[in-house]
Amino acid sequence: xxxxxxxxxxxxxxxxxxxxxxxxxxxxxxxxxxxxxxxxxxxxxxxxxxxxxxxxxxxxxxxxxxxxxxxxxxxxxxxxxxxxxxxxxxxxxxxxxxxxxxxxxxxxxxxxxxxxxxxxxxxxxxxxxxxxxxxxxxxxxxxxxxxxxxxxxxxxxxxxxxxxxxxxxxxxxxxxxxxxxxxxxxxxxxxxxxxxxxxxxxxxxxxxxxxxxxxxxxxxxxxxxxxxxxxxxxxxxxxxxxxxxxxxxxxxxxxxxxxxxxxxxxxxxxxxxxxxxxxxxxxxxxxxxxxxxxxxxxxxxxxxxxxxxxxxxxxxxxxxxxxxxxxxxxxxxxxxxxxxxxxxxxxxxxxxxxxxxxxxxxxxxxxxxxxxxxxxxxxxxxxxxxxxxxxxxxxxxxxxxxxxxxxxxxxxxxxxxxxxxxxxxxxxxxxxxxxxxxxxxxxxxxxxxxxxxxxxxxxxxxxxxxxxxxxxxxxxxxxxxxxxxxxxxxxxxxxxxxxxxxxxxxxxxxxxxxxxxxxxxxxxxxxxxxxxxxxxxxxxxxxxxxxxx
Numbered sequence: 001x002x003x004x005x006x007x008x009x010x011x012x013x014x015x016x017x018x019x020x021x022x023x024x025x026x027x028x029x030x031x032x033x034x035x036x037x038x039x040x041x042x043x044x045x046x047x048x049x050x051x052x053x054x055x056x057x058x059x060x061x062x063x064x065x066x067x068x069x070x071x072x073x074x075x076x077x078x079x080x081x082x083x084x085x086x087x088x089x090x091x092x093x094x095x096x097x098x099x100x101x102x103x104x105x106x107x108x109x110x111x112x113x114x115x116x117x118x119x120x121x122x123x124x125x126x127x128x129x130x131x132x133x134x135x136x137x138x139x140x141x142x143x144x145x146x147x148x149x150x151x152x153x154x155x156x157x158x159x160x161x162x163x164x165x166x167x168x169x170x171x172x173x174x175x176x177x178x179x180x181x182x183x184x185x186x187x188x189x190x191x192x193x194x195x196x197x198x199x200x201x202x203x204x205x206x207x208x209x210x211x212x213x214x215x216x217x218x219x220x221x222x223x224x225x226x227x228x229x230x231x232x233x234x235x236x237x238x239x240x241x242x243x244x245x246x247x248x249x250x251x252x253x254x255x256x257x258x259x260x261x262x263x264x265x266x267x268x269x270x271x272x273x274x275x276x277x278x279x280x281x282x283x284x285x286x287x288x289x290x291x292x293x294x295x296x297x298x299x300x301x302x303x304x305x306x307x308x309x310x311x312x313x314x315x316x317x318x319x320x321x322x323x324x325x326x327x328x329x330x331x332x333x334x335x336x337x338x339x340x341x342x343x344x345x346x347x348x349x350x351x352x353x354x355x356x357x358x359x360x361x362x363x364x365x366x367x368x369x370x371x372x373x374x375x376x377x378x379x380x381x382x383x384x385x386x387x388x389x390x391x392x393x394x395x396x397x398x399x400x401x402x403x404x405x406x407x408x409x410x411x412x413x414x415x416x417x418x419x420x421x422x423x424x425x426x427x428x429x430x431x432x433x434x435x436x437x438x439x440x441x442x443x444x445x446x447x448x449x450x451x452x453x454x455x456x457x458x459x460x461x462x463x464x465x466x467x468x469x470x471x472x473x474x475x476x477x478x479x480x481x482x483x484x485x486x487x488x489x490x491x492x493x494x495x496x497x498x499x500x501x502x503x504x505x506x507x508x509x510x511x512x513x514x515x516x517x518x519x520x521x522x523x524x525x526x527x528x529x530x531x532x533x534x535x536x537x538x539x540x541x542x543x544x545x546x547x548x549x
Contacts, residue, residue: 052099055091059102100123100127101124104124106129106130108131110133110134110147121152127159128161128186131163131164132166133153133164133165133166133168134167135168135169135195154176157187158185158186160184160186162189163187163189164189164191165192166191166193167194167196170202170225177205177206177209180209184210184211184212185213185215186215188218189216190216192221192222192224193220194222194223194245203225204225204226207227207231210232213231214235215237216232217237217238217239219238219240223246223247225247228256233260235264237266238260241269241270242270242271243271246274246275251275251276252275254309255283257272257309258284258285258312261291262285262289265291266293268293269295270291270294271297271298271299272309273298273299274300275301276301278305280304284308289312290314291315292316294316294319295316295319296319297321298323298324299324300323300324302325302326303325303326303335305325306323306334307333307337317343320386321341321385323388323389324388327391327392328392332405338390339367339388339409342386342413344412351413352418352419353366353418353421354366354367354420356421357423357425357426358423358426359391362394363399363403363406364389364392365391365406367387368387400429403422403426404432407437408435416442418443419446420443420445420446420447421447422448423449424449424484428448430455433456433459438473438474440476443476444476445477445478445480446477447483448480448482449482449483450486453482456480457499458498460474460502460506461501472506478511478514480513481516481517482517482521483521500531503516515538515540516532516540517541518541529541
């Protein structure tokens with residue numbers, strides 16, 4: 001017999017389930033309607049009226065904002081930083097997917113294989129590509145060869161505009177390029193950076209690749225051996241050229257470099273760092289080469305090769321020129337040519353800072369147009385627009401006489417000198433102070449070792465007959481810095497008394513030493529300090545009061 005209570009319960013449960021399903025269905029319909037209304041409302045928003053090309057420009061601006069932000073765990077920027085703003089609305093997502101150029105920045109890092117790299121490359125479709133391949137993940141080239149995306153990208157060399165291979169050895173790169181198409185008609189920028197750990201003999205990269213690269217405007221090669229007959233060196237539209245640490249047997253001759261410069265008169269940036277052969281050219285061009293747009297020139301080579309290049313290249317006055325070279329002999333002609341980068345007509349481009357010091361078994365001379373404001377170990381440094389550093393290797397040369405010769409060669413270019421640094425290994429004698437530096441009217445700061453400082457003090461206090469009393473010696477000098485001076489209280493020739501006399505005389509001549517800095521000077525007491533404070537306005541000292549040897 002049927003239980004009436006049980007029947008009623010089942011009936012109620014069935015009705016409840018039916019009502020619940022009906023409510024859920026109604027909620028679903030209403031939610032869909034709300035989404036439709038929201039979409040229609042968004043369509044009336046001004047942001048949805050933007051044409052696709054404007055949205056793409058917004059993406060590009062966002063990408064520029066992320067260029068300096070490194071992708072996590074890498075050394076390069078996030079190639080698709082603009083994706084962060086695609087969530088604004090569905091229209092923007094649709095625009096992003098429909099524009100291949102937004103996906104054309106392809107970065108392949110063999111250390112961090114990302115799942116979306118291949119998808120991004122495919123979304124670029126037929127648009128021009130910017131490709132960067134980062135190596136150095138392993139010393140085993142097969143790891144790079146196993147990455148199929150690298151070969152997929154190189155197969156599209158005809159539409160690559162920017163190509164960069166960084167931290168890859170030459171054998172691996174030669175293999176990759178040998179399998180790539182030969183023509184690269186859209187290539188505008190090429191960067192090749194060699195790995196640091198390779199000890200193998202250099203392999204010359206194939207010269208058959210990168211044909212038809214007439215649009216090439218920027219070349220950066222570091223550490224690779226390149227055939228100078230390669231098409232990349234036969235172009236005529238280069239704006240930037242950087243050659244660094246080219247393996248010595250494969251460096252181009254200076255004549256070849258000058259020919260390349262002559263064919264690329266639009267160059268704006270030129271860097272040749274250990275990239276020119278040391279061999280002397282027999283077919284060296286005698287005419288001048290004009291680079292009217294050059295803004296920056298950096299050369300690191302032998303003094304002879306650097307001087308020959310400088311003597312042939314004509315550049316604008318506003319160009320930034322930096323030279324770092326070395327030599328085993330003092331050639332007055334070469335040295336004069338190198339010093340000619342400093343202008344005699346424009347004070348801001350003349351030698352305003354000169355530093356001479358012993359370096360190993362040689363002498364290093366640094367000259368810049370920037371002014372140092374040295375305070376013992378701290379310097380207020382402004383990047384120079386004209387600078388040269390030249391190191392002369394002296395087997396058994398006389399450092400002092402060598403210093404004198406260098407100063408004499410530069411003497412006519414020192415009229416705007418404001419800061420002079422000379423260490424004690426390259427001493428300056430009293431006659432040299434009068435001959436070369438005594439006539440300088442703008443020299444403000446001198447930093448010297450003990451021997452040269454004594455000679456300078458004697459020159460300041462020289463008896464009548466050696467100096468014109470009506471004309472002050474170094475009239476603009478107001479700051480002196482001395483290091484490693486020994487103040488021996490028991491020695492009557494201690495420089496303390498000479499300092500007092502020289503500084504007092506300067507004050508009488510109304511050209512006082514306003515600042516005197518002592519660095520690593522020993523055997524001084526409080527009385528010595530008080531005496532110096534009476535003849536200078538400001539005394540800086542490293543605090544070794546009463547210290548004895």
